[in-house]
Amino acid sequence: QMGDRPFYYSLIVPDPKEPERIYKPGTALWVSTNGGKVFQSPSVTGGNYHSDTHALWVSPKDNQLIYMGTDGGVYISADKGNTWRFVQSLPVSQFYHVSTDNSSPYNVYGGLQDNGSWMGPSKRAGGIKNSDWKNIGYGDGFYTYGDDADPDVTFSQYQGGRINRTNQKTGESKYIKPFPEEGTSDLRFNWNAPTVFGKKSGWLYVGSQYLFRSKDKGDSFERISPDLTTNDPLRQVQEQSGGLTIDNSTAENNTTIFSVSESPLDENIVWAGTDDGNIQLTTDGGKTWTKLNANVTGLPQFAFISHIDADNFNKNAAWVTVDAHRNGDMKPYVYYTEDLGKTWISLVSKDITGFCHVIKQDIVNRDLVFLGTEMGLFVSTDHGKTWVRFKNKVPQTGIFDIAFQKKQNDLVLATHGRGIIIIDDLTPLRNFTKEIAEKEFSFLPVRPYYFPSGSGVQDYPGDSEFTGANPSGAATICYYLKKRHMFGEMYIDLLSSDGKFLKKLPAGNRKGINIVRVSTAMDPPKVPKSPNILGEAAFGPEYPAGTYNIKLVKGNETFTTSLVLNDPPEMKHPAEDRKLQREIMMKSYNLLEELAAIDQKILDTRDALKSTSALAKGSKLKKLQVLVTECDKMHEQISATQSGEGGITGQVRLRENIAEVYSAVGGYPGKPTNLQIKALDNYSNQVKAFATKIDDIVKNRIPAL
Secondary structure, eight states: OTTSOTTTOOOOEEOSSOTTOEEEESSSEEEESSTTSOOBOSOSSOOOSOSOEEEEEEOSSOTTOEEEEETTEEEEESSTTSSOEEOBSOOOOBEEEEEEOOOSSOEEEEEETTTEEEEEESOOTTOEEGGGOEEEEOSSEEEEEEOSSOTTEEEEEETTTEEEEEETTTOOEEEOOOOOOTTOOOOOOOTTOOEEEOTTTOOEEEESSSEEEESSTTSSOEEOOSOOSOOOGGGOOGGGTTTTSOOOSSTTOOSOEEEEEEOSSOTTOEEEEETTSOEEEESSTTSSOEEOGGGSTTOOTTOEEEEEEEOSSOTTOEEEEEEOGGGTOOOOEEEEESSTTSSOEEOOOTTOOSOEEEEEEOSSOTTOEEEEETTEEEEESSTTSSOEEOOSSOOSSEEEEEEEETTTTEEEEEEESSOEEEEOOOHHHHTOOHHHHTSSEEEEOOOOEEOOOSOOOOOOOOSSBOEEOOOOOSEEEEEEESSOOOSSOEEEEEEOTTOOEEEEEEOOOOSEEEEEEEOOBOOOOOOOOOSSOOGGGSSOOBOOSEEEEEEEEETTEEEEEEEEEEOOTTOOOOHHHHHHHHHHHHHHHHHHHHHHHHHHHHHHHHHHHHHHHTTOOHHHHHHHHHHHHHHHHHHHHHSOOOOOGGGOOSOOOHHHHHHHHHHHHHTOSSOOOHHHHHHHHHHHHHHHHHHHHHHHIIIIITTTO
16 A cells, blocks of 8 residues: 555655554555554445545544545545545536537536546526536546537547447447557557547547547547657656556556647648647648648747647638646747648737646637636637736636537636636627727627526525536626726616616626626515515516617716517417416506505505594594504405414415415416416405595595594
């Protein structure tokens, strides 16, 4: 146990309470109770933790309490390492790569360091929990995809170029790693071997020291390159690596292809980068290759060509990042060519920090470029001339991969230390131009808004598990301010299409791009008074689908734009059913407000009668008391008047009955039931009866006194 991969496990942790007790983290955790003479597992009845233990802390106050960090996360033991509890609340997963599909909501696919490959939803009722993710691959997960043509099929790659194509419905899995043919030398795959689909062709490319291509999703491969690496034998002594203890898990492999990118405009143009510093290009589908290193000024020797992104708008262009930190060089390296690698320019500026992992040009705006480094996400809106770090909820952690979700316009990040991060809606950034940057104020477009659909969930999992937030269900207004607004009011008015005022919203006043969330619902209805909350009427109806006007007031200036609210595309209810639902919804809404006004009139009348009673005597006093009693009785018939724990009193009055219909109709966007409609007619008659009765008291019976 003491010689267990010593380059990888180097801790010896003495127990702070027991001098003879020593812990040795390794592939598993070991403990000695006799000063190191004998080591054994501390787990007798437990030990269910992820292997590869690296960090260990024993409480100096209570040595029963131990915290342990492994390749699978953080574990806590309260019995000296016998049993362990996994800490599920830390979003610290390490993703190497990320991709998405076009499901609704779309799924995210990614490979985790020593934790396999996974797929999970981008949205889920109640938030995205750990349990919503599905394990679809083994080992150290790297490139992971859903099949574009078959939603049941996934591709997952783990260390050393091992690839599985799996049918998630049947469980069948086909191992499709390329093998050497006769006359081909043994294949060298990087630990994180490129497994990518062509941007134009959809063909599958896999890199060892050679580049392989499959036109049938891995059923057959053809080798389309010679050895593209330096093929330096001094960098191929993996079987002797480690010195005292040999360690060759394929993480030590070198002189391998590390990055591949096919042009989205010409499938014959393919770029390849290696982990020993070569940039290679074919323009004829692999028949011939050209090494481009000599054309790249300042290219560090033997560094990882960490990513190549074939330009989405110019087939002769490509973007390249280089990572030299393994050679002790922590500087960023970013290059761009637009003449098939004959000349290159460096895109590095003082604003970029951290060695570089990935660069991706936007698929809509040719000037919008995203760069992932060890220190976060950087964005350029001018084709790489200038850069700024993206700070909005994206921490300074390693950004290892970037994916564009085409339908939602989202940017999805694979981070090494903060899991998956989704940046909602790139539309404003895609439309941010130099001309807009020079304006004092400008609205920016956003993606089309659709009312949220789907039901909620009754789930109370506690606080021990991390839950990822869903995208906001509110509509969005976006605008640019050249400088911070300092003086005078700044607010937004939401108006109907005919100019009717609907609501006032606070406006962001920061320099740069501001996003304001707009609730698409009316205020909840006013309801009769009660000591209990009326939860069924605690929400307002959604505004109808259609075009609304936005008026932004900034000091003495006013700016206008429109906001379009759309029914969800998956909605199948006929227009006449939607119209009826809206009518019944608003009828119940208005009925609650009418009842609230009547109830308030009853209470006001009762209070006035009580005040008059204080000065009255004899028969007049008795008549006043009769009217007070009638008002109290009406209020008790309208609304629950008893207070109870959690509002549960068993009292169901007219207020509660109307609210039940209101909630039921509001919770379903289609045709209401026949009895919901009839019940509302019945309740409407009861409301009218109360109105008639209080009017009679006010107009006739009180004056008669």
